[in-house]
Amino acid sequence: MNKLHDVTIGSLEELLNLIRKKAFLLLEYYKMYNQPFNIIDSVDNEMLHACMYNTMCTGSGGSGWDTLDKGESKGSDRCQSRKCLDCKAKVMFFLDVCPECNSGNLKDIADSRWGISSTSHLKYQGQLKSYRLTLVEPEENNFSCKKFRLRVWSIDADNEHLMAYAEGQNKQKSKGINFMPLSESFYMSKPCLHLDAILPIRGKVKINYFDPENNVPVDLPKKYSRTTEEVMQAKTWGKDRGNVTRRK
Numbered sequence: 001m002n003k004l005h006d007v008t009i010g011s012l013e014e015l016l017n018l019i020r021k022k023a024f025l026l027l028e029y030y031k032m033y034n035q036p037f038n039i040i041d042s043v044d045n046e047m048l049h050a051c052m053y054n055t056m057c058t059g060s061g062g063s064g065w066d067t068l069d070k071g072e073s074k075g076s077d078r079c080q081s082r083k084c085l086d087c088k089a090k091v092m093f094f095l096d097v098c099p100e101c102n103s104g105n106l107k108d109i110a111d112s113r114w115g116i117s118s119t120s121h122l123k124y125q126g127q128l129k130s131y132r133l134t135l136v137e138p139e140e141n142n143f144s145c146k147k148f149r150l151r152v153w154s155i156d157a158d159n160e161h162l163m164a165y166a167e168g169q170n171k172q173k174s175k176g177i178n179f180m181p182l183s184e185s186f187y188m189s190k191p192c193l194h195l196d197a198i199l200p201i202r203g204k205v206k207i208n209y210f211d212p213e214n215n216v217p218v219d220l221p222k223k224y225s226r227t228t229e230e231v232m233q234a235k236t237w238g239k240d241r242g243n244v245t246r247r248k
């Protein structure tokens with residue numbers, strides 16, 4: 001039981017190449033139908049983490065742990081649809097004009113976050129091992145971008161800053177932390193980089209860094225000097241995101 005496959009840098013590379021191929025296989029159809037595009041969906045993201053950490057997924061998709069080693073997988077993909085400033089339509093990342101009104105007046109959107117449940121975070125404290133956070137970003141933020149940077153960090157589930165964030169969030173009506181990649185709270189939660197790779201539309205994936213055991217956190221950028229208490233006091237707890245309304 002629990003006989004795990006041996007993970008080597010080779011099989012990680014192969015998996016990333018297949019994920020890349022799968023993502024771009026239907027790209028022309030995604031463009032044709034103006035369908036939002038993700039390079040790595042949540043199912044493949046969990047599998048990527050299982051491969052990186054030499055464990056298994058749990059076969060359940062949604063309930064229980066994401067991986068047998070009690071990791072929690074989250075993904076944020078920045079190949080986000082743009083907003084047409086003329087007709088307000090959403091325009092998928094790889095289109096240069098709005099398919100509804102033909103306008104090229106498109107606004108970049110880069111706000112996708114990792115959703116962390118404050119209730120689960122507090123409930124499984126002491127059991128949950130770590131959050132594995134994937135971020136996919138276009139190298140250039142425009143429709144003709146051909147290379148995408150993939151990074152995975154790990155944050156300890158018992159990190160003090162994250163704990164304060166979960167405790168604060170849990171007092172709000174919404175129990176969902178909208179954890180922003182590369183934000184002050186992200187850096188203050190001591191993320192350790194475990195994977196840094198480039199995924200091109202064509203050609204092979206390039207792994208620039210892979211160390212699933214790295215426990216040295218990313219340096220806190222100098223512009224962030226507040227204490228956890230100060231950061232928590234300043235948070236708006238999601239109230240600044242506005243109401244989501246359906247476009248007529």
Ligand SMILES: [Zn+2]
Pocket residue numbers: 084085086087088089098099100101102103
């Ligand atoms: Zn439009």
